[in-house]
Amino acid sequence: MAEYWGVTVDDIFDTMQERFRPEGAAGVDAVFGYDIAGAGKWKLTVKDGAMKLEKAKDLAGCVASMVSDSETFVGVNMGKVDATSAFTGGKIKVEGDLGAFGKTGKLFRKYAPPKKEMSVKDYLADMFGTVVSRFKADATEGVDYIYGFDLGGKDGGKWTVFIKDQKCRLVTGIDCKTSVTLEFGEAKDYVDMILGKIDANSLLAAGRGAAIGDINIALKWGLYFEKYVDPMATGEPEQELLMLKKTISVNQAFVTGPIMGKFLNALKEKKIITNRCPKCGRMHFPAREVCAECRVRAEEWVEVGPKGQVRYMEYVYYSFPDPLTGESRETPYGMIMVLLDGCKGNDIFMHLIRSDQIDRIQGGRNEKSGTRVRPVWNEHRVGSIFDIKYFEIDE
Amino acid sequence: MGKRAAICAVAQVRNQPEYPHLRFQNMLLECFESIMEQTKVTFDMEKGIRNIITCSDDVFDARTISNNGVTDVVGAHFRGEEKMAQESINGLGYAMACILSGHDDVVLFMGHCKESQSESRLMCTNLAYDPFYCRPLGMDFRSADALQAGEYTEKAGITDEQLAKIVVRARRNGKKNPYARVNDDVDEKTVMSSPMVCDPLRALHCYPVTDWAYAMLIASEERAKEFTKNPVWMAGFGSCMDEYFMGDRDLASNFPLKNAAARAYAKAGVKDPKKDIQLFELSDHAAYQLPLWAEGVGIAGDGKGGAWIDEGGPDTFNVNLSGGHLNGNPLLLGGAARAIECFLQLRGEAGERQVKGVKRALAQAAYGGAGQHQAVLIMES
Structure with a gap:
């Protein structure tokens, strides 16, 4: 049997029973005929909210019959051919009671071709x-x-x-x-x-x-490349999804207070200073108001470094957008924890290592020193952590 | 009466337009040290502070999990610390829950907000709104308040003159409060000729940008006397969240505040607030809210706020003798400021503005645009 848009006339009739809508058949008590050229004739009996379909030799006794060619019939059922223009153009005819035939429009759900699997x-x-x-x-x-x-x-x-x-x-x-x-x-x-x-x-x-x-x-x-479109997709999205883009931006200005201010101002002078806890002696990077462990103000200032040893370096492979520029950084880069000279234990200063030296850095372990490093200062210093560009191997 | 929770001590820095020499950590540290000095409380894991509640705002601080910025200076390392990301008064409700449940017996509660850090507080509150429907329209807490102001002033017959009177009174009262923001003196005429920022709100009808920080020590009934001779008891707390989208709300109805107050009154055994409560601190972010919230807590008749102003209601009922929110507190911290004023009055420590014989006081807080969220705390000496 001939296929139109991949569908045969039989496909339409064979699925009528499952597409039948009893609620659309309320009050309908009639026999309708279909005479599809090149395919055959069918009789549809609708009564008491139920239907019966049979192939027929002739359509005697039908209240109304549709006469059409196969292509138009399939096209109308699939929504590929406009039913009204097919009717006015004479491609579809209805013999008998035209008004009664109109009721068939509500009897069935729309025909949907079965999905074929793609391997x-x-x-x-x-x-x-x-x-x-x-x-x-x-x-x-x-x-x-x-x-x-x-x-x-x-x-x-x-x-x-x-x-x-x-x-x-x-x-x-x-x-x-x-x-x-x-x-x-x-x-x-x-x-x-x-x-x-x-x-x-x-x-x-x-x-x-x-x-x-x-x-x-x-x-x-x-x-x-244009996005690949799945030929098996129906073309209608399953949900009505959109992507809404938003950027949040509120300008702010932070005062440093005396402790942070002193620390950042020292960087301008190419000095790294820190405040020491009067109780436990630990030093703070960055310098901050109190020793959080002892809950006392830490107001004794000490200059340390600026050279030191790497205790640990991590390789960063993903291209993180640089918060200062919004540009993606070169990867990989190395983030280092430096123990500056004069510091001990966990008094760690964090910064970056020169990117062409990341493969040469050894972290320290216990008493064993890690690679010795020194800061590379920015020529234009403003009181920011990037007054130090990065650290490099001290050689 | 069952178990109670007490506020044992309070500390605060002065409300200021801007602290140019201190970051908020410095402001908090001053409050922290004051509490330690006043109460001698420790961080001993058996007898001391095991749990700390902070209040701050991610957007105002430009930091996700904004409490991370302050754990050092609130003593929070190596113990519980949780943030109230809502109006500060809810931190007191939360502290009550910690103590009345028996999980904690001493809680430190601290909060900060430096509104001066942001280019515009309105840009911050704009972010509170739905990003797709409301933010693009430019909605923020001020324009939301103005919608409510329009509806309420019409309903209650509030005039521009009455609103001006409210502003002048707030600034006059603020002058008697050593922790209040210092503002320019204004008279009614000045208020009424200040620019219309969002009809019917004039510039001087709105609270000014303010920096502030505070601390409070809260303890169980059994422990309170270790830290103070004069504990102030939290006798009842109620809160209510109204709907989010403005169109869903009846803005002049006071629905969430009436609801919150009813719950707090039931807990505290308040039958008639006019008789049973001697002092009221209301969160008037804008002038029209003073009579509106007064109606909500039941000291002014429904829709009678205008007449209540003319009859001297604010002074009759001892409302906002601190200067109120209108004189200047950070938006986020209005409730804590109200509770601290009630604390000082209940202890007889309110100096020039002290009311005699205050036994019970009410602190009210609002958050979200047009008082979407409301909370009421009843405090007793």
Whole structure:
């Protein structure tokens, strides 16, 4: 039987029973006929809120019958053909009592074609098959990147996408060095991620996916390609969701008070000073009003450092927006805990290490000293923690 | 009577337009040291302070979990510390709960707000509103108050002259309070010619930007005498949250305040507030709120606030002898300021503004725009 929009005339009739609405049949007691050219004839009996459908040789005894060709019939049922214009254009005719036939409009829920499953293989074929058509040439001025996709599992495969001169080219396989390659152990995970069923971060965190190469380039994919549209999606969102963006901003000005003020002013003079607790002797970084452990004011000032040893350094790999500029920092960078000369125990000063030296830093342990470091002062000092640019190895 | 909780000591810095030489940590430290000096309380885990309540606001402090900025100077390390992120008077309700439940017997309660830090307090209160429907319209606590003011002044027949009288009285009373904000002297004419900021609110109808910090020590009935000879008892507390969206509310009805007061009165055994309570401290963020809240706590007739002003109601019932919120407290801390004034009056320590024979006093606090949240505390000597 011929298919129109993937649906046959039989599909429509075979689902009538399940689409039947008893509440729409209240007070209807009639037999309707359907004469669909190229498909056959059907008799629909409606009585007492129930229906019966049968194939028929002729439509004698029907109060009204619809006469149509198969394509128009399927089209009207799927909402692809406008029923009114089909009727006025003569593509649909009603023989018999036209008013009575109008009641059939309320008898059924709208026909919806059954969803066909797409396999992982189908999806990959479609996702990569549409890459070039989804390419946004205007957004790639000056861009010269090569994206690799290495997707494992039985349905997996390898693809390379080249962006250069505002053109996009897709090649099966990976035969050259890429700017970044997305590797997934199971191709299904990649498909689910693109379809929005799994969150990318959780896949990365679980080690089920990885970006080999420059992850920042991977993150830019969305700028260069239209979002992939799932052909199985109905086109209507399941919920009416919007994303509303908000930025909160209230200008504020903080006075330092005498303790914080003294500490920050000393930085201007290239000095690191701290206040010592009169009871327990610990020193405070940053300097603050009281020793919180002894609950007494700490008003004795001591100059320490400015050199010291690294007790601990952490590598930071994620690109955190710099709070001062809003720009993403270069990664990785090293955040250090420095024990300045003259301090002991946990009297730790925190700052950054020169980024080209992060691989050379050793943390101290117990009595063993860590890498010796010294501050690099900013030429323009204003009384801020960045009056020290960073620390560097003292050599 | 069952167990009670007492306020044993209070400390505060003066309300100021701005503390240019102190950050809020410094302001709190002065209050902290005063409480330690007055009461000799310790931080012993058996006999001393095990739990501290603070009150501050993330937006005014520009810091998520704003209490993190003050734990050093309120002695909070290595013990319980929790923040009241609501009007400060609720911290007293919370301290009562800690003590009456038997979990604590000594609680330190401290709060701070430096309104001068923000470019505009209105930008801060704008953030209290729904980000998608109300904030974009420019709603803040002042414009919300003005909606209520419009409705209420019409209902109660309040005139511009009466509002001016309220402002002048607040400033006159504030002069007798050594902790009150120092403001310019004004007369009725000056108030009535001050700019209209949001009809019917004039600039001088609104409380001025203020910095302040305070501390209180609260103890169980069994422990109170260790810290003071004259404990002040918290006899009843009630609070009520009205609806969030302004359109859902009947702004001039006083619904949340009546509700909160009824609960506090029931707990404290107050039958007739006019007779049973000798002093009232009301959180008048703007002038029109003085008669409105007076109606809400039952010392002015419903819709009769205008006549109540003309008849001298505020002086008859000893209302806001401290100068009230209108003279200047940070918005967040009005309730604590009201309770501290009641404490001083109940102990006979209110100096020039002392009322004789005060046995029971009422502190009321409002928060949110147009008094959305209301709380009432009944205190007794």
